[in-house]
Amino acid sequence: MTNAPTTLTCLLRGARRRCPACGAGKIFDGYLKRAERCPACGESFEGLDADDGPAWLTIGLVAHIVIPLLIFLEMHAALLWWQEGLIVMAMTIISALALLPVSKGIFIAALWLMKKGRI
Ligand SMILES: [Zn+2]
Numbered sequence: 001m002t003n004a005p006t007t008l009t010c011l012l013r014g015a016r017r018r019c020p021a022c023g024a025g026k027i028f029d030g031y032l033k034r035a036e037r038c039p040a041c042g043e044s045f046e047g048l049d050a051d052d053g054p055a056w057l058t059i060g061l062v063a064h065i066v067i068p069l070l071i072f073l074e075m076h077a078a079l080l081w082w083q084e085g086l087i088v089m090a091m092t093i094i095s096a097l098a099l100l101p102v103s104k105g106i107f108i109a110a111l112w113l114m115k116k117g118r119i
Contacts (some may be wrong), residue, residue: 007119013108014100014109019043032101034108036115048115050107057103 005013010020019025025040037044069091073084113119 004118006112007050010109010113011106014105014107014112017101017105018108020112027105027111028101032104034104043112045112048108050104050111053107054100054103057107058096058100061099061103062092065095066092074082 005020005023009023011024012026013020016023017027019027019038019041021043022038025035025038025043025067026046027038029035034045034048034050038071052053066074069082070088073079073087077084080085110119
């Protein structure tokens with residue numbers, strides 16, 4: 001275990017959607033479907049089901065992006081209500097789609113660490 005990656009390294013690998021064990025193989029077979037095992041090192045991801053955790057984390061992160069944006073637009077931009085709505089809706093959708101795989105990768109890495117008894 002002397003060359004084992006640190007907990008932070010494993011979580012960052014998960015955030016990059018990479019295998020927490022080796023950092024080379026992809027965790028997902030597509031946008032969000034978890035792979036059965038790492039294509040690079042063969043580490044099994046079986047049973048590492050994040051369930052609703054990534055969605056909750058994504059909602060919290062997106063809120064911290066969109067709500068300040070909405071407040072900024074209300075205070076400093078002279079936009080019509082529908083223009084603000086379009087900007088906020090677009091930012092919500094884009095940030096949610098971008099952050100959901102990152103959140104799920106972090107959760108899968110955390111579950112892998114728990115499975116290995118590291119956290
Ligand atoms: Zn791997």
